[in-house]
Amino acid sequence: MKGLKDKNDELLDKLAKQKAEDNHSKLLAAAESQYQARLDGNGVYQGRKAGDSIKIKKPDARSVSKYREAKALAEKEGVPLEIVAND
Incomplete structure (x- = not known):
């Protein structure tokens, strides 16, 4: 057994x-x-998932070229541009 x-x-x-x-x-x-x-x-x-906002950190947003690049991408994709804290 x-x-x-x-x-x-x-x-x-x-x-x-x-x-x-x-x-x-x-x-x-x-x-x-x-x-x-x-x-x-x-x-x-x-x-980033499609439809999510484009996020750029505050120090990067102070750079004109980086801000313009992020804004152009946001406009191209039809999503908002969001400036976030530098975490």
């Missing part, structure tokens, strides 16, 4: 590990697909 119980426990442990690995694999695949969806045409990761 003891051998049967040990074998049963072994098989149940294998099954539990397999299910955990499958769930882990699904999570990794979902994360990878979300990452791939945020790549632009040049393969550069875009951390």
Whole structure:
């Protein structure tokens, strides 16, 4: 009887590990697909979602060229430009 119980426990442990690995694999695949969806045409990761405001830090906003660049991008995408604190 003891051998049967040990074998049963072994098989149940294998099954539990397999299910955990499958769930882990699904999570990794979902994360990878979300990452791939945020790549632009040049393969550069875009951390900002479409429709979110363009954010520029206050010290960068004081630079005329950086501010104009951010403002032009915001106008091009039709989203607001937001000046945020330097955190």
